[in-house]
Amino acid sequence: MKPAAFTYHRAESVEHAVSLLGELGEDAKVIAGGQSLVALMNMRLARPSALVDVSGVRGLHHMVLEPSGELRIGALVTHAAIEDYPLVIPGFEILPKAAALVGHWPIRTRGTFGGSIAHADPTSEWCLVAVLHGARMVIEGPGGSRTLGSEDFFGGPFMTDLGHDELLTEVVLTEPRERSAIREFARRAGDFAIVSAAVAYDIVNGRMSGARVALGGVASVAVRAPAAEAELEGAEATPEVFARASRAAAEDLQPPSDLHGSADYRRRLVRVLTERALADTLAGD
């Protein structure tokens, strides 16, 4: 379990990182926290010829709540920084709860928000939150910057639209919601979830509005559950409605079967976890 040979380059700035990536060619890779990449390299499943270390780059550690209510998260913000963030971020209360579900604490102190999004694991908590909150990914490349929504950014398991010479610098979470919750099931604490479910909605005139349900572990990327959202939208937040929405969430799905869970089991987990996440949104009532 030793990586294949590679060269190491430390980027001083976003521009420097982008130019290094351009110079070093297609087989170079960004390394941020290294919590996914180093394991892959040790197993030689990834064999970059060069690493561009962005962990020393300044200006990517911010969390900024815009007047519009959107939240900008710098790519290098660690999972632990979000988990331990001292203030409540209105509209995005799901963040620290989701952060606590990412791996184990030592991993959270190094692994980054941007690294998780760029790595695009189908059950990553941050990919789920990105889908839930209609995230925009801000990307810097040789030709300047561009922005992509999550539908266009995520291509499949471990696949994104990022070019080899591009850097993800920031993720903008949109659509703040008054109430939100996340549930997942893993065999062991800290494991990637078999299935995860996140929900969010506002209450307008006593009814749910802007309802969102996002699911992980049921497709090649995190997905929304439109049928469940439709059940919630405009309805009162009651256990009966939640139960109907959870059933609807599961009905649409053709999840994969693998070592960790069959399609039937994943469907059951979707129903159970969606319902529990929805119930969690009433916990404060």
Next chain:
Amino acid sequence: MDDTATPAGGTRWTGNKWVGRPMSRLEDAALLTGRGRYTGDIDVPGTLEAVFVRSTVASGEILGIDTTAALDRPGVQAVVTATDLAATPGLTALLEREGFVTTTMPLLATDGVRYAGEPVAVVLASDRARAEDGAESVVVEIAEKPAVISIDQVREGGAGAVHEEAPDNILLDSTLFSDDLDSVLESSHLVVTKRVDTGRVVALPMEGRSAHAHWDGDRLTLHTSTQVPHMVRSAVAEQMGLMENQVRVVAPDVGGGFGQKCVVAREEVIVAVLARMLDRPVRWVEDRGENIVASFAGHEQVHEMTAGFTAEGVLTALSTDVWCDVGAYSAYPFTCAVEPLMAAGELPGPYRVPRYAARGVAVTTNKSPTAPYRGVSRPQITLAVERLLDEAAARLGIDRAEIRRRNLIRPEDFPYTGANLVTYDAGTYGESLEMCLAELGYDRWPERQERARAEGRLLGLGFVCFSERTGYGTPVFAGRGMAVTPGFDTAVVAMDPTGGVTVTTGVSAHGQGHATTFAQIVADRLGVEPSQVRVIEGDTDAVPFGWGTFGSRSIVIGGSAAHRAAGRLAEKLARLAAHRLEAAPADIVLENGSAHVRGTPARSVSLAAIAHDAHIAVQHLPEDEEPGLEARDSYDPPGTFSNATHGAIVEIDPGTGGVSIERYVVVEDCGVVINPLIVDGQVHGGVAQGIACALYEGLDFDEEGQCRTATLMDYLMPTAMEIPDFELHHLETPSEHSSTGAKGMGEGGTIGAPACVVSAVADAVAHLGIPVDRIPVTPQYLALAIGAATDNPDPGEQT
């Protein structure tokens, strides 16, 4: 009372000052401050790093191995294949028993590969990364054959042969006890038949296997992460054509073994062979991936049982067929028969079974080979028998505790010889059961369970009883027909001129804390402090010939040998002190580092003064005494039985099928407890491992024989987060078969836990008619079965 002068093997002494104390471990300071020294730390200049090229297919014929590209990689010094090792015969484990087929494990795959992960070549380079570069450049061409991957597949017939010698893939088929049970079963009130399946697990010691060898012209030094240094020495000497005095095997600090290191690995032999062949020091350090797919596994069995019961639930007869998937090779020296013979030989466990028939079968498959794994078949037989009793109780309408009371070996039965011809020494079978039930609140359980069910919660309570034979002596191994009979062990206790004590012994700790427990035993015998006693193990140049540590043997066998040797030394010290103090040896008391005349503490001499004279001024010794202070003794017991009852309360999440363990109670009896902290630690680790077998761990193979659980992301070794707190209780029935009264207890936790957790899980879903007869029990299995049984579209809220 003090009887330090009691002759060796005489009455057990009772005036313990150190034995029984919860002393913290003498070895821990070094281990916890980074001063441990493991095989990977051995640093000899010029060492080459070895990396094995392993077969990527489970079964096939090797058509060719091309090493040219590998030799061109920077830093690669050599690539070795089976052709280069033609002079080594390979490892052959022997058993003189009808129905056993002898097979050989070549050091490297020769013409065929038998599992994915089997070593086919070795690359040696200046460092590990470059050796891995070389390994991926070796091109192995294999004509793949269909893989044999399961017991059921072999039983159906028609699978290809893993070994030519065994066309039906059966390496052992042995009827240990034949008895025609038909008439007894016919006249029994109830006959239960049951099949129980247990998953394949791998031990995952914190430190994987590793070896470092160097050859100095006519002598080999091999550091290796082993439980059995002398066995490795014998194997290496044989494979290399050396006298054993030309081989020094050292087990430095060893980070766990659990049985995986009590057999001889081909990799450690190869490292030794290459050190001589290349005349360069060679090191191999196994990585986690290799440990999972290529090291020794265990515990995959199918039990098919038929048992008769009276209307009162008393067992009338029991027959069992035990099928063990032993993988691709028979491990040296224990052979692949170790699991089937143990299972069929000891299945009745703590229960009185009047008529018994048992057959043990070893099935070879294209999977990594097996070795004894902590508990060796007793976790499986305990699961099998306890599932049987739970089912019989349910069908007869008898309380689960009551059916056990009616079948357990009773106090008046000891020594009890069962239908399996095993003789059990005294234990606390009934007492431990009652104590465990009381702790669990068993009498109030039905109410609690009912209440929980009414709230939609699935709570279960389980408990199991078992016996654990420990300290297997020579006759047991000889009785099995083993060519190697690792029964006895030896200790030498010496006092140096300053009064410091050194114990050398053939047992070999790899985490068990012998440096502490053996020091406690010897300190009491000699009247010194444990901190003055140094225990040396694991270096064949320094310790007497012995068999190492496995099978819960060390405290029974090595501990007795040390106790006896220390007793002999105490006698000599008493004689020398008596001479100086002008008293009778029988009146000498050894205490606090000196010898005094009983009743007259002022008439005393320090042990250091006696020790000085015994070495440096021998003119002061009595005329008939030899110089020096050293005594040696050996011990070879018939085996002694520890016992325990485990109890657990679990809750199943009906939505996800996740199981959480609310309480875990152990009431165990391992005789005289030498050190309660170490006993508790062994129980904790063992139960954690057993819970892992019950709920988490299982090697999974696809139809091609590829291991699908090749990393710790997929092979679910639980963490501290999944393991509950334990409630431990101890009973002490001193053993008749060890000098200290101690019984072994290294495996009990692992033996009881799988059955206990399963029993609790089964209880939680008993009202839904869900069978739980296969481990690991997965959340998926439970959730889908609960869903089907309740047909409940809304599995309900739960936190």
